[in-house]
Amino acid sequence: LLLRALWAVIFGGFALLASPAAGQQPQEAEVKAAFLYKFPAFVEWPAPARPDSPFIIALYGATEIAEDLARFAQGRDVQGHPIQVRILKEGEPPAGAQMVFVGRESARLVSIARSLAGTPVLIVSEAPGALEQGSMINLVVSDGRVRFEVAPQTAERNGLRISSRLLAVAQSVRSPKL
Amino acid sequence: VRLFDFIGRSVRSKTMAVVLATAFAALLVNALALLAYEFLTYRAVKLDEARAQAEILGRAAAPAIAFNDPKDADASLATLKARADFVAAALYVADGRRFAASARDAESQELLPARMESEMRAPGADLLHVSYEIVERGQRIGWVYLVTQLGLRARIGAYVAILVAVMALALGAAAALSARLQRAVTGPILAIDAAARRVVERADFSVRAARTTDDEIGVLAEAFNRMLDEVQVRQEQLRLADRRKDEFLATLAHELRNPLAPIRNALYMMKIAPGDAEGLANARLMIERQVRQMVHLVDDLLDVSRITTGKLILKRERVELQSVARNALEGVQPIVQERGIDLSVALPKGAVSLYADPTRLTQVFLNLLNNAVKFSEPRGKVWFRCAVEEGELVAAVRDEGIGIAPAQLESIFGMFAQADQSLERRSSGLGVGLALARRIVELHGGTISARSEGLGRGAEFVVRIPLPPGAVAEPGVIAPVSRPRGETRQRILVVDDNKDFALSLASMLRAMRNEVRVEYDGAAGLSAALEFRPDVAFLDIGMPGLNGFELARRLRAAPQTSAALLVAVTGYGQPADHLRGRESGFDHYLIKPIEAERLQEILGGQHA
Numbered sequence: 001l002l003l004r005a006l007w008a009v010i011f012g013g014f015a016l017l018a019s020p021a022a023g024q025q026p027q028e029a030e031v032k033a034a035f036l037y038k039f040p041a042f043v044e045w046p047a048p049a050r051p052d053s054p055f056i057i058a059l060y061g062a063t064e065i066a067e068d069l070a071r072f073a074q075g076r077d078v079q080g081h082p083i084q085v086r087i088l089k090e091g092e093p094p095a096g097a098q099m100v101f102v103g104r105e106s107a108r109l110v111s112i113a114r115s116l117a118g119t120p121v122l123i124v125s126e127a128p129g130a131l132e133q134g135s136m137i138n139l140v141v142s143d144g145r146v147r148f149e150v151a152p153q154t155a156e157r158n159g160l161r162i163s164s165r166l167l168a169v170a171q172s173v174r175s176p177k178l
Numbered sequence: 179v180r181l182f183d184f185i186g187r188s189v190r191s192k193t194m195a196v197v198l199a200t201a202f203a204a205l206l207v208n209a210l211a212l213l214a215y216e217f218l219t220y221r222a223v224k225l226d227e228a229r230a231q232a233e234i235l236g237r238a239a240a241p242a243i244a245f246n247d248p249k250d251a252d253a254s255l256a257t258l259k260a261r262a263d264f265v266a267a268a269l270y271v272a273d274g275r276r277f278a279a280s281a282r283d284a285e286s287q288e289l290l291p292a293r294m295e296s297e298m299r300a301p302g303a304d305l306l307h308v309s310y311e312i313v314e315r316g317q318r319i320g321w322v323y324l325v326t327q328l329g330l331r332a333r334i335g336a337y338v339a340i341l342v343a344v345m346a347l348a349l350g351a352a353a354a355l356s357a358r359l360q361r362a363v364t365g366p367i368l369a370i371d372a373a374a375r376r377v378v379e380r381a382d383f384s385v386r387a388a389r390t391t392d393d394e395i396g397v398l399a400e401a402f403n404r405m406l407d408e409v410q411v412r413q414e415q416l417r418l419a420d421r422r423k424d425e426f427l428a429t430l431a432h433e434l435r436n437p438l439a440p441i442r443n444a445l446y447m448m449k450i451a452p453g454d455a456e457g458l459a460n461a462r463l464m465i466e467r468q469v470r471q472m473v474h475l476v477d478d479l480l481d482v483s484r485i486t487t488g489k490l491i492l493k494r495e496r497v498e499l500q501s502v503a504r505n506a507l508e509g510v511q512p513i514v515q516e517r518g519i520d521l522s523v524a525l526p527k528g529a530v531s532l533y534a535d536p537t538r539l540t541q542v543f544l545n546l547l548n549n550a551v552k553f554s555e556p557r558g559k560v561w562f563r564c565a566v567e568e569g570e571l572v573a574a575v576r577d578e579g580i581g582i583a584p585a586q587l588e589s590i591f592g593m594f595a596q597a598d599q600s601l602e603r604r605s606s607g608l609g610v611g612l613a614l615a616r617r618i619v620e621l622h623g624g625t626i627s628a629r630s631e632g633l634g635r636g637a638e639f640v641v642r643i644p645l646p647p648g649a650v651a652e653p654g655v656i657a658p659v660s661r662p663r664g665e666t667r668q669r670i671l672v673v674d675d676n677k678d679f680a681l682s683l684a685s686m687l688r689a690m691r692n693e694v695r696v697e698y699d700g701a702a703g704l705s706a707a708l709e710f711r712p713d714v715a716f717l718d719i720g721m722p723g724l725n726g727f728e729l730a731r732r733l734r735a736a737p738q739t740s741a742a743l744l745v746a747v748t749g750y751g752q753p754a755d756h757l758r759g760r761e762s763g764f765d766h767y768l769i770k771p772i773e774a775e776r777l778q779e780i781l782g783g784q785h786a
Contacts, residue, residue: 031246038244041314079315145246169241169250 031146032139033068036101036124039137040078042166045098046120046159055081058094060112061103062126063087097121102135109133120159132176136160140171147171154178189364189371197356198349205348209341216337220330224263225306228326231258232267232310236322239269239278240312243320248278255280263327265305270294270321277320286325294321304328366395370402383410422592429609433475437468444468466774473771482610485617492535492621499530499571503564506543510551517556521547524563532571533646538618542626545611546575546639553579553637569645570624576638582630590628591616619643668781671710672696673703673729674718674747679770683716683747686774690781700724704732711738714781717764719748719755727762734763745780747772 036057055078059066066087073083078098086097090108093115094100099122102109109125113134116123125135136155139148150170152162167173235254242250251269255278258264266281266289274294281287294309306326312319366389373387383406389399444461451457484490503525514521532539543562550560554577561576582590591612612626619626624643630636670692674680677698684694695710697703700721707715715733719726726746733739745766746759759767766780 035245038314038317038319041244041317041319042241077316147247148245163241165238165241166245169245169247 028141028146029062029064030068032062032126033065033072035139035146035148036065036069036099037072037076037083039122039124039166040099042163043122043155044161044163045122051080053081054084055079055099056084056086056094056097057099057101058086058088058097059101059103060088060090060108061105062101063103065101065103094121099124101125102127102130109135116158118158122155122160131174132178134178136162142171149174151176189367190360193360193364194353194356197352197360201349201352202345205345209345212341213334213337217330217334220333221306221328224326224328225308228306228308228324229310231261231326232308232322232324235267235269235324236310236312236320239322240314240319243269243271243277243312244314251278252280258324261326263329265325265327266290267325268323270323272318272320274321289325290323294323304330362391363395366390366399370395370399373402377406383413426609430475430479434472437472440464441468469771470773473773478610478614481614485610485614490617490621492538492618494533494535494622497532497534497536497539499532499564500525502532502534502536502539503543503562503573505536505540506547507562509540509544510547513548513551514560517551517554517558519551519554519557520559521551522559522561524561524565526564526566530564530566530571531646532643534622534643535618539622539643542615542618542641543573543575545615546573546641549611549639550575550577550579550637553577555579566645571641571643571645573641573643574638576636578636581633581635582628582637583633584630587628587630591626615641668692668713669710670694671703671707671712671715673698673700673706673715673721673726675699675721676718680718683772686777690774690778692781700726700729703729707733707739707742708736712742714743714745715739716745716747716768719746719759727758730759730762730764743780 040055057069057073059069066085070085073085076083086094088094090106094112098120100112100116102112102123102125104126106112109123109127109130110133113123117134122137123135124137124139125133126139127133127135128138128140130138131149131151131154134154135151136158137148137150139146141147148170149172150162150167151174152167153175155162235258238257239251239254241247242254255267255269258267259280259282264282266279266286268279268290269277270293271277276290276292276294279287279290281290289305289307304327306328308322308324308326310322310324312322369390370387373385376382376385386403386406387399389396389403441464444464447454447457447461481490503523507521507523510521513519547560547562554560558578561574563576564571564573566572612628616626619641622643624641626639626641629638629640670687672680672684672687672694673696674683675698680696680698684696687694695706695712697706700723703715703717704724717726717729721729724732726748730744730746733742733744743766744764745768746764747768747770748755749770756767768776768780
């Protein structure tokens with residue numbers, strides 16, 4: 001028992017020494033990029049036209065997130081489709097994208113959502129009340145942790161299915177009137 | 179087999195033991211096989227189960243890990259705690275950091291690695307360690323690490339308990355079933371057993387075992403019953419033989435006593451009226467007749483003993499049928515006349531040569547003829563017919579007398595058989611005549627059979643004896659039945675140490691008008707013979723000093739007596755003595771008592 005206590009002290013010491021590196025809180029942008037990277041695992045798209053077509057994630061604004069995402073997605077794929085990250089300018093249409101992220105900086109969420117109505121494109125945002133403007137998944141920060149809220153019916157209208165397991169970890173699941 | 183000594187002696191308990199032992203062995207093998215299978219597969223099954231559990235957990239916790247939701251992850255882990263075999267579980271994010279953990283107790287917590295490592299930890303005793311990589315749509319989300327209780331010992335223990343219970347139940351069921359079903363097997367055996375016990379205890383052989391099955395036991399029952407049948411038959415035969423013997427003894431006593439009364443009467447007559455010549459002659463004749471009858475009876479008795487001891491031996495020689503038939507007819511003549519029977523005889527014209535014992539064959543014919551006459555009404559008809567058919571002598575004696583019941587046609591040839599069992603039967607004799615006849619005929623290689631239309635309708639006895647080759651040699655004329663009697667006066671010497679016998683023989687010979695001289699020992703006999711020069715000498719065999727054989731040899735050697743007719747007279751009738759008598763020079767060999775007719779035959783110059 002004494003020996004075990006001794007070991008515990010030694011390892012405890014190591015743990016304390018290591019904490020500044022390992023325990024460092026990841027940046028919000030990095031977490032959001034990780035979320036964006038993981039959402040496609042819990043969403044079903046209609047079958048793509050070509051099997052080798054890329055999985056395109058288009059971002060408006062949010063340059064920092066886009067960079068982190070591009071780093072995560074480097075060489076990765078979604079069900080065999082290589083991930084492509086595109087940064088779009090305001091007003092540029094998200095041609096061929098399966099997923100669109102509308103950054104906090106963009107004020108054009110409503111028009112983007114309208115222009116994508118009926119097409120199987122997952123719209124993710126990071127603005128309060130974004131779900132009421134046509135977003136499907138909206139990232140929020142609560143108690144210093146990045147969480148998200150989901151509007152599965154909005155996604156369904158565009159032919160997307162969001163896994164119930166994703167809904168289980170969502171902060172809130174809503175059906176906003178559009 | 180010794181094992182059964184401990185179980186019990188009855189077939190029932192043995193059968194039960196066999197059934198239970200068989201069932202127990204089968205169940206035990208089955209149980210051991212099940213246990214071995216469980217032991218070998220349980221770990222794999224539990225491992226599969228744990229992997230499935232880990233996968234379910236991983237799938238459920240995937241979003242929690244992916245979107246950094248420890249609360250949700252803890253909730254997922256909490257669902258495992260309800261499981262009995264849960265020990266510890268942890269979730270790891272894709273880069274190997276531990277994200278959430280749960281354990282049964284603090285100690286179990288230490289089983290979980292702080293970081294997900296590529297190699298598994300060595301599982302502790304009775305524990306299973308499982309890791310599962312959570313992948314969603316090709317994307318690695320993280321890891322599940324699960325530790326569960328293997329519970330092998332508890333599992334095997336439970337299995338053993340169940341198997342023991344099942345075995346107890348099954349053995350109980352087997353015992354109950356066997357108790358019911360074995361009746362089909364033991365029932366018939368017990369039935370035979372019960373029958374056997376009854377037979378032994380009560381000596382009652384009329385008991386039979388019921389045959390209820392067609393299997394081996396049924397066959398056994400059948401065999402048992404047949405044995406009982408056989409025992410019963412034999413018992414019956416024994417009783418019958420015994421009764422026959424008793425009857426025979428009664429008959430014998432009766433027959434032996436019968437002649438005594440007339441003899442006593444005759445003696446009484448001789449005593450009270452010694453001067454009455456006619457009365458004396460009658461008395462003498464009566465005694466003669468009765469003595470002859472008694473001698474005949476005793477001869478029969480001797481024959482019976484010869485038959486039963488297998489000592490009846492034939493002295494076969496070439497002999498003519500006609501001579502044998504004549505002798506038999508001569509013998510039956512007195513009774514034929516007495517009863518006024520019409521006896522017709524048919525013999526082959528030519529001489530038929532037989533190879534037979536003339537005395538015995540005569541006895542056969544005489545027996546048959548005697549029976550035929552005896553069982554016929556007075557003045558009835560009797561036929562005696564001899565013929566040669568296909569190399570066989572066929573001799574038939576037929577009558578119209580009382581006949582034979584069909585059931586008795588065969589049994590009359592049995593020893594002591596009597597045709598008429600009634601007290602007033604007019605027949606006499608010991609009932610051995612036909613048995614003797616059959617034996618004699620069989621010794622000649624022939625057969626004898628009886629035929630009858632039934633009681634009151636007469637009977638026919640047919641004797642068949644094979645003839646030697648060339649039996650019918652020459653045609654001839656039937657020889658005359660009567661022969662000249664020895665009436666001529668002869669000189670006769672009688673030598674016997676039994677004075678009474680010697681004197682009685684002498685007086686008999688004198689009555690036949692012969693000149694007789696008597697001596698009582700061998701030496702005196704020899705000197706008397708040389709002086710007296712007898713034509714005939716009757717010599718006793720067993721005499722002190724010079725015995726009969728030696729005396730005969732000396733008489734043959736002496737010129738004065740070498741041509742004399744020498745007759746041995748003895749109480750011994752052994753064949754060896756007979757042969758010795760011939761070697762010593764005897765012409766005849768007579769066994770006491772001697773019949774007057776035989777004497778006349780010999781004195782008349784008849785050489786048998």
